[in-house]
Amino acid sequence: MIEMRASSFDQSISPWEPRIFNHELAPGDPLRGGVLMLGNFDGFHRGHRALAAQARRLSCGRPVGMMSCEPHPRAFFRTEPEPFRLTTPGSKARMLTGAGVDFVYQPHFDGAFAGQTPEEFVQTVLVDGLGVSHVVVGPDFRFGCKRAGDLAALRKMGQAFGFGVSTAAKLACKGSDVSSTRIRKLIRAGQMAEALELLGGHWIIETTRGPDGDLRMEASLCQPCPGRYRARVSGLARSPLEIGIDIETNGGVLPRSPLQTAERLFFQITGQHG
Numbered sequence: 001m002i003e004m005r006a007s008s009f010d011q012s013i014s015p016w017e018p019r020i021f022n023h024e025l026a027p028g029d030p031l032r033g034g035v036l037m038l039g040n041f042d043g044f045h046r047g048h049r050a051l052a053a054q055a056r057r058l059s060c061g062r063p064v065g066m067m068s069c070e071p072h073p074r075a076f077f078r079t080e081p082e083p084f085r086l087t088t089p090g091s092k093a094r095m096l097t098g099a100g101v102d103f104v105y106q107p108h109f110d111g112a113f114a115g116q117t118p119e120e121f122v123q124t125v126l127v128d129g130l131g132v133s134h135v136v137v138g139p140d141f142r143f144g145c146k147r148a149g150d151l152a153a154l155r156k157m158g159q160a161f162g163f164g165v166s167t168a169a170k171l172a173c174k175g176s177d178v179s180s181t182r183i184r185k186l187i188r189a190g191q192m193a194e195a196l197e198l199l200g201g202h203w204i205i206e207t208t209r210g211p212d213g214d215l216r217m218e219a220s221l222c223q224p225c226p227g228r229y230r231a232r233v234s235g236l237a238r239s240p241l242e243i244g245i246d247i248e249t250n251g252g253v254l255p256r257s258p259l260q261t262a263e264r265l266f267f268q269i270t271g272q273h274g
């Protein structure tokens with residue numbers, strides 16, 4: 001376990017958003033041969049960012065990718081009360097900006113995908129489908145049918161198939177691991193400042209405009225306590241960069257400054273008022 005420091009991740013590279021796809025890579029695709037991080041990466045918190053920094057350090061110019069299943073396995077298996085997600089695919093891509101991640105492999109998580117044995121997943125997805133040269137996982141990463149595969153199994157298969165496997169110590173804050181579950185609890189409990197610290201300083205939420213014209217958080221997103229938050233909004237030519245937003249109990253989002261009309265808006269929450 002490594003205790004978190006104020007600026008322990010590298011935000012300096014890849015200012016663009018990653019390429020997102022859910023299919024295998026054709027022979028000759030420049031993304032084949034990459035370094036792939038495995039997990040779900042909901043929220044892309046500072047533990048995830050530490051893993052991404054490690055993948056980037058190992059890459060030596062090879063593409064860096066992230067696997068991120070859709071829907072989230074916890075939604076598929078109904079092991080988490082909804083709504084729980086910290087990121088939608090769109091907001092996760094924005095959270096990834098600047099983190100040095102070139103692509104997101106986003107397979108559809110269904111019964112057939114979940115039913116693959118660890119060996120089938122490695123052979124079909126990692127080796128044949130993506131042609132990975134290296135994978136990076138946290139020490140507790142599990143994969144394959146009934147979560148049968150672990151780090152030791154992955155290392156063994158890496159040797160057999162000729163790809164490298166690296167891990168990183170879990171990043172911790174105040175003595176406990178940084179995790180998506182911990183951040184969800186903080187957000188629900190109204191402890192936004194601490195949640196934002198673990199997320200790396202900001203949380204990007206996706207909103208859509210309902211038939212009544214009001215903005216609402218995407219239904220799958222974890223609901224913060226109602227209240228006023230500081231936010232930045234991007235992609236609107238004539239709108240202020242920094243605004244206040246009120247988040248209501250039902251996930252309604254009311255900007256405190258007039259904004260141009262848009263069907264879909266991403267707000268980067270940076271703090272809470274009062």
Ligand SMILES: Cc1cc2nc3c(=O)[nH]c(=O)nc-3n(C[C@H](O)[C@H](O)[C@H](O)COP(=O)(O)O)c2cc1C
Binds near residue numbers: 073113114
């Ligand atoms: C090929 C593959 C198959 C999986 N099959 C299962 C499964 O049968 N049961 C399960 O709970 N999770 C399965 N998972 C999901 C992961 O183990 C998943 O990350 C985990 O359930 C949720 O992780 P968390 O509890 O660490 O958030 C599978 C993942 C992969 C990549």
Ligand SMILES: Nc1ncnc2c1ncn2[C@@H]1O[C@H](COP(=O)(O)OP(=O)(O)O)[C@@H](O)[C@H]1O
Binds near residue numbers: 039138141179180181
């Ligand atoms: N605090 C952390 N430090 C380092 N790696 C982490 C941390 N939290 C998760 N990981 C790793 O990141 C990958 C994605 O983890 P995931 O299970 O999606 O996140 P979480 O555990 O936060 O729900 C996995 O390989 C996991 O082991």
